Amino acid sequence: MTDPRTPEAGARPAAVLKGLGTYLPPRAVSNEELSQRLDTSDEWIRTRTGIRQRYWVEPGTATGDLAVEAGARALKSAGVDGVDAVVLATTTPDHPCPATAPWVAARLGLGHVPAYDVAAVCAGFVYALANAAGLILTGVARRVLVIGAETYSGILDPTDRNTAVIFGDGAGAVVLEAGRADEPGALLGFDLGSDGEQHDLITIPGGGSRQRAGGNPFDSEDCYFTMQGKRVFAQAVTRMGDSSGALLERLGWPSATVDRLVGHQANVRILHAVADHLEIARERAVVNLDRVGNTSAASIPLALADAAAAGDLNPGERVLLTAFGGGLAWGSTALVWPDIAPN
Numbered sequence: 001m002t003d004p005r006t007p008e009a010g011a012r013p014a015a016v017l018k019g020l021g022t023y024l025p026p027r028a029v030s031n032e033e034l035s036q037r038l039d040t041s042d043e044w045i046r047t048r049t050g051i052r053q054r055y056w057v058e059p060g061t062a063t064g065d066l067a068v069e070a071g072a073r074a075l076k077s078a079g080v081d082g083v084d085a086v087v088l089a090t091t092t093p094d095h096p097c098p099a100t101a102p103w104v105a106a107r108l109g110l111g112h113v114p115a116y117d118v119a120a121v122c123a124g125f126v127y128a129l130a131n132a133a134g135l136i137l138t139g140v141a142r143r144v145l146v147i148g149a150e151t152y153s154g155i156l157d158p159t160d161r162n163t164a165v166i167f168g169d170g171a172g173a174v175v176l177e178a179g180r181a182d183e184p185g186a187l188l189g190f191d192l193g194s195d196g197e198q199h200d201l202i203t204i205p206g207g208g209s210r211q212r213a214g215g216n217p218f219d220s221e222d223c224y225f226t227m228q229g230k231r232v233f234a235q236a237v238t239r240m241g242d243s244s245g246a247l248l249e250r251l252g253w254p255s256a257t258v259d260r261l262v263g264h265q266a267n268v269r270i271l272h273a274v275a276d277h278l279e280i281a282r283e284r285a286v287v288n289l290d291r292v293g294n295t296s297a298a299s300i301p302l303a304l305a306d307a308a309a310a311g312d313l314n315p316g317e318r319v320l321l322t323a324f325g326g327g328l329a330w331g332s333t334a335l336v337w338p339d340i341a342p343n
Contacts, residue, residue: 019078050268122325172301
C-alpha cells in the first residue's frame with residue numbers, strides 16, 4: 001500500500017501542515033494592572049500598540065513547560081503520537097545550555113529523535129518552519145514538530161514601559177509532514193534574510209560571551225530585553241513588506257489574491273503598515289495581539305489558531321506568513337490553508 005505522505009510521481013515534494021496547537025498560561029495581565037506600577041495608562045498602551053492584555057506565567061513555569069503543552073495539542077490536532085524531529089524556536093530557553101527542545105521531546109514521549117532550538121527572536125517561527133521543511137525535503141524526517149514558545153515576562157525590565165507593556169508569554173506548535181506541493185497546507189516557498197549590522201536594535205546586552213570577553217562586570221540589568229522602538233518599527237515594516245513581496249512574486253501570487261496576511265504580532269500599526277506596503281486590504285491582516293500581546297516566536301501560530309477558531313481563516317484560502325525580529329532577522333512563507341482543527 002502506498003504511503004499517503006509520499007509524493008506522487010512527478011509531483012513536487014513539500015512540507016505540509018497537518019496539525020496546529022497552542023497554549024497560553026492562565027494568568028491574564030491587563031493594561032490597567034500594569035498602569036498601577038508604570039508611568040502609563042490603558043489608553044497610552046492601546047493607542048500605540050493595540051494591546052489590551054497579555055498572558056504571563058506564574059513562578060515556577062518555564063518556556064519548556066509551555067512548549068510541551070502546545071506540542072501535545074499539535075500532535076493531537078494532527079492525529080499522530082510521534083514525529084521524527086522537533087524544532088523549537090525561542091528567545092527564552094530554559095537554560096543557556098543545553099537546548100530546550102530535547103527536554104521537550106522527552107516530555108512528550110517522542111523517543112530519541114533529533115531535537116534542537118532555533119534562535120531568531122520574533123522571526124524564529126518562520127525560521128523553524130524553514131528548518132523543518134529542509135529536514136523533510138532532504139529525507140532526514142517525514143514528520144516534524146515545530147514549536148514557538150516564549151516566557152518574555154522573565155526577561156523584561158519591570159520598570160521600562162516601552163517593553164514591559166508589549167510582550168506576553170505563550171506557545172504555538174504545528175506538525176509538518178512530507179507531502180506534495182499541490183495539496184492544501186504545503187509550504188510553497190520561503191524568503192529569509194538578516195542584517196547583523198543592526199544587531200543592537202533588539203538585544204539582551206549581558207549574559208553572553210561578548211560581555212565576558214570584554215572583561216565587563218556582570219550587571220543583572222544587562223540581562224533585560226532592550227529595543228529601540230522607533231528604528232525597529234521602520235525596519236519591521238520594510239523588511240516584512242519586501243520579504244513578502246519577493247515571495248509573492250516568486251509564487252506568482254498577486255497581492256490581491258492573498259486572503260489572509262498573518263504577520264508577527266508586534267504592533268497593530270506595524271501590521272497595518274505591512275498590509276499597506278503590499279497593497280493588501282487591512283481587514284485581511286489577522287490581528288490577535290490585542291488579547292495576547294507580542295509573544296515573539298509564538299505569535300504566528302497563536303494568530304493562526306485564533307483566526308481559524310473564529311472562522312476568519314478557512315480551508316482553501318491563500319495565507320501569507322511574515323515575521324521580523326532581532327538579529328536583525330526576517331522571513332516569509334505561504335500556503336493554502338488546509339482543513340485542520342486547531343487544538
